[in-house]
Structures are given as C-alpha cells and as structure tokens.
Amino acid sequence: MVGETETPPKAKEEPQLPEAQLILTKIDEKIETIHTNGQKEETSIERKKRIRGKRKKLNPDAPKYPLTGYVRYTNERRSAIKDENPTKTHIEITKQLATEWLELPEEKKQAYMDEAEKDKMRYISEMKEYSKTHNVELRRKKKKKKGNSEVSEKPVTAPGPSITAPIVSQEKPLKEGDRDIQIFTEEFLEHNKEIESELKIMRKKLMDLEQQNSNLERYVEGMKGGVEKLEFEQTTLNTKNNALEKYQRELKTMLVTALSGVALSDKKTPSMDNIEMYMHELSNLSGSPAILNKAKELIRKLDFQSINV
Structure with a gap:
C-alpha cells in the first residue's frame, strides 16, 4: 500500500561460537x-x-x-x-x-x-x-540536534503518507x-x-x-600392582633360598664330621667339596657291607633336628 514502509529483511543471526x-x-x-x-x-x-x-x-x-x-x-x-x-x-x-x-x-x-x-x-x-x-x-x-529538530518540527504540516514516503526511499538504496x-x-x-x-x-x-x-x-596402575606382587614373591623366595642354603651347609658339615673315619674302598674320605659324590658312592657300596653298616649306624646317631633354619 502507498505510504507504508517496506519491512527491511531480517538479519541472519550470527552463529554462536563455542566457549573455549x-x-x-x-x-x-x-x-x-x-x-x-x-x-x-x-x-x-x-x-x-x-x-x-x-x-x-x-x-x-x-x-x-x-x-x-x-x-x-x-x-x-x-x-x-x-x-x-x-x-x-x-x-x-x-x-x-x-x-x-x-x-x-x-x-x-x-x-x-x-x-x-x-x-x-x-x-x-x-x-x-x-x-x-x-x-x-x-x-x-x-x-544541537535537539534544537534543530525543534525548529524543523514547527512548519511541518504534511499528512502522514507524505512523511513516510522519503523514509522508504532512504532505507532501500545501499x-x-x-x-x-x-x-x-x-x-x-x-x-x-x-x-x-x-x-x-x-x-x-x-x-x-x-x-x-x-x-x-x-x-600403569595395573603394572605397578604386578611389579609390587613380583617383588614380594622375589623377597619371599630369596628368604627361603637363604634358609635352604644354610640348612645344606650345616647338613654337609654334620655328615663330614660324622663320616670322617669311614673310608671307601679307594680310601676316599668325605669333605665339604666331595660330600655329595661320597654319599652317592656310599649308597652304591654293596660289596663292602661292613663299611655300609658302619656309615648307617653313624648317620642314625645324628640329630638332624638340631639344625637351625
């Protein structure tokens, strides 16, 4: 319609950016x-x-x-x-x-x-x-603008449509x-x-x-737990190994002392270095029952409970 202002196009809203x-x-x-x-x-x-x-x-x-x-x-x-x-x-x-x-x-x-x-x-x-x-x-x-507008408003007597017409013309061109x-x-x-x-x-x-x-x-937390468990097991095994090594040394010492007077057929006597081989040969000494029986009697008298572990 004549005199109506043209509605300006609505501006697109600017997209909101993430807050970062x-x-x-x-x-x-x-x-x-x-x-x-x-x-x-x-x-x-x-x-x-x-x-x-x-x-x-x-x-x-x-x-x-x-x-x-x-x-x-x-x-x-x-x-x-x-x-x-x-x-x-x-x-x-x-x-x-x-x-x-x-x-x-x-x-x-x-x-x-x-x-x-x-x-x-x-x-x-x-x-x-x-x-x-x-x-x-x-x-x-x-x-200053207010004073100018008050002066310009007094002589204006034109109807509404004539006033709005120039406004439309001002808004349209870019x-x-x-x-x-x-x-x-x-x-x-x-x-x-x-x-x-x-x-x-x-x-x-x-x-x-x-x-x-x-x-x-x-x-990493799981690995830490596994490492701690392995370290504990290693400590336990080391303790047991030390105890067994001590028991082995004392047992060898006890056997060497007890069987020092029992010589084998080749006149071999026990020592800390050969006690294991000596005991193996003694157990297979079937041709000299007297020597074997003497060794058994000496070993039977040993107090193995006295060995401290």
Missing part, C-alpha cells in the same frame, strides 16, 4: 586484523543499521584495541611460517600457530602475556580519557561501502565456521587422547 580459550584467541586475532585495517567487528545493532542503509562510522580518535598475548605471538610468527611454508593456507597457518602457542613453554608464553597486560592497562587508561572527551562531545551534538561491509561480514562468518569446524576436530582428537591417557594410566 582457543576460540577467543582466534577471534582476538581476527579483531586485531580488523583494527589494523581501520575497521571494527560489527555488533548485531550495527548489522541491522547496515542493512537499513545506515552505516555507523568509526571514530579514528578512539584508542587502539589491546592485543592479547596470543595475538602478539601470532603477529610475530605468522610471516616466518608463511615464508617457510608458502603453500599453506591461512587456516592451516592459524592452526599451526594455535598448536605452537599451546606447546609454548610457560616462561616464554608469560613474556607475551606481560606485554598484553601492559597494553590492556594502556587501553583502559586511554579509554577513560577518551570517554570523558567523547561523552562531552556527544552531549553537545545531542543538544551505498558501495555497505556492500563492502556485507561481503566482509560473510567472509568473517565463513572464517568463523571454518574455525569452529577445526575446533570440533581438535576437540574430538583431544577426547581420544584423554581416553588413551586414561587407559594408559589404568595400565
């Missing part, structure tokens, strides 16, 4: 890139204003946004990685930088964090001064700058989607590694 430190650092990197080019990431209100043909201009006097420690590290390393790997894409380089940052030693990482903290304090200080000056300027412009921002915004959203996709893959790999680590920890 790596995402925040990558978003900070993108924000810093935007500030380096003299631009600023669009808020939802600014995006709606852009669609309606009302682009908000940036104030060049505003303080420069502070850089995080991760962004400082990537700015320092990005050119070197790009020179070393000219075939790598921007996403692959960003992924490598994120991996390097996670593996960076704490003492080296702290240097970047300290610089970031100094930059943050600088930004807060400059922002306070800027806010004071900027707020005063905004109030002055607001008063400037060249608006189209540039729209293209940039789509690229920015696409970049965020790619980052989110990579993060999903990295998160899955992290979960797999955590599961493997958990399995290894359980395996």
